[in-house]
Amino acid sequence: MWSQPYDVLIVGAGVAGSALAQGLAHAPSSARDKPLRIALLERSLAEPDRIVGELLQPGGVSALRKLGMDDCLEGIGAVPVHGYCVVKDGANVHIPYPDALEGRSFHHGRFIQALRAKAKTAPGVDVIEATVNELIECPFTKRVLGVRATREGEKESFLADLVIVADGCFSNFRSVVMGKAAAKSATRSHFVGAVLQDARLPIPQHGTVCLVRGNGPVLLYQIEEHDTRMLVDIRAPLPSDLKGFILSNIVPQLPAALHVPIHNALDKDRLRRMPNSFLPPTEQGGTHTKEGVFLLGDAWNMRHPLTGGGMTVCLNDAVILTEMLSELRDLHDWDAVSNVLHRWHWRRKGLAATINILSVALYDLFGAEDDALEVLRTGCFKYFERGGECVRGPVSLLSGIAPDPMLLANHFFSVALYSIWILFTHPRAVREPGRHKPIHAIPRIDEYPALFIKAIRVFWTACVVFGPLLWTEIKWW
Secondary structure: OEOOOEEEEEEOOOHHHHHHHHHHHHOOOOOOOOOOOEEEEEOOOOOOOOOOOOEEOHHHHHHHHHOOOHHHHOOOOOEEEOEEEEEEOOEEEEEEOHHHOOEEEOOHHHHHHHHHHHHHOOOOEEEEEOEEEEEEEOOOOOOEEEEEEEEOOEEEEEEEEEEEEOOOOOOOOHHHHHHHHOOOOEEEEEEEEEEEEOOOOOOOOOEEEEEOOOOOOEEEEEOOOOEEEEEEEEEOOOOOOHHHHHHHHHHHHOOHHHHHHHHHHHHHOOOEEEEEEEEOOOOOOOOOOOOOEEEOHHHOOEOOHHHOOHHHHHHHHHHHHHHHHOOOOOOOOHHHHHHHHHHHHHHOHHHHHHHHHHHHHHHHHHOOOOHHHHHHHHHHHHHHHOOOHHHHHHHHHHOOOOOOHHHHHHHHHHHHHHHHHHHHHOOEEEOOOOOOOOEEEOOOHHHHHHHHHHHHHHHHHHHHHHHHHHHHHHOOO
């Protein structure tokens, strides 16, 4: 069975797919004399049930507004978010968003349903529940002409001038579209999630990051009036008894006000898990991908979800692509589309590279696995305690309102140097013979040679963390 041809066919009605469909449907264009016909295909239009994609940074709220979809945050129980609170060893540091900006947190599924409903009302958009099985290629030119899908048990073929694959982090078509050029994703840990009832966070309406010794960080944020999401980062391999591991190793290090809600949640609910993957962006178009198709969203580029920047990147990508693709008269012209993809790849770099690098770099610091990283983690916490630009700069990067990788590099290495300063000048725990408890003392002069060697290791570790991440963003494919 064949459907009538479309101008654009989007596989996946998640954040990226729904936003781009809405954007392209409403974008003004002097290059075309009629609106685009867009098919938005999704395997299941039922409300998704996921444990990530529940916090939208202020930069994402701004992008949603540019797409005319900011009303999707209304009527879903979304909670305003005014910044972050970082907790370490019982001490808190407040990291507010600058200039009274706010983000939103919510149940992921409700937000997705609101985006789909908005896209469905857009002119020329057909939202279709169908499972895409394969791409349709011209047997002679190998250009992608559309997709074959199963709708209500029937096989159906959908044709379009341009196919956009936005089927998420578990994409079935990533390697098909990009072939040997496809980047490899890396998974170092999993988020294990639960919903806490009536939990009291250290600072209300703030994302809370708890730094835990011997483990990755714990992230908490309110997603409805009575619901708070808890995400525990656990490195691979996962322990066989997840609940026992969390109760024994994680909960005792969290604020006391959270202990009872966590125990109740673990007693009543099943734990959900999600891999935390990093997938660097690879340039598309030209000979990098199959002709007539490209990837969008988590199918193409992922970052660690610790910073909650994924949806912000996706929505910003949709804003830029909407503008650029609307300039084209003929979406079948692959040379013109390839030119757009090249320009889009580098124009998005400011925001995408900043959030991508920050997410993994912060995770490495917050989930310190050796002495050098532990020094950097302590230095990062104390850097935030300084306040002023030491908070405003990093949170502007985190929130997606300061898309500047060089500003990120400046703050990252300022943290590294400040960590070294702390190493030499701040009291640290010292065990003395005959004492049951350690005392805190500033390093003595005779300890400086060993500390100098450690300082070199700390700075080298900072370079090893930041350098490869920056390279994945700026290298030319």
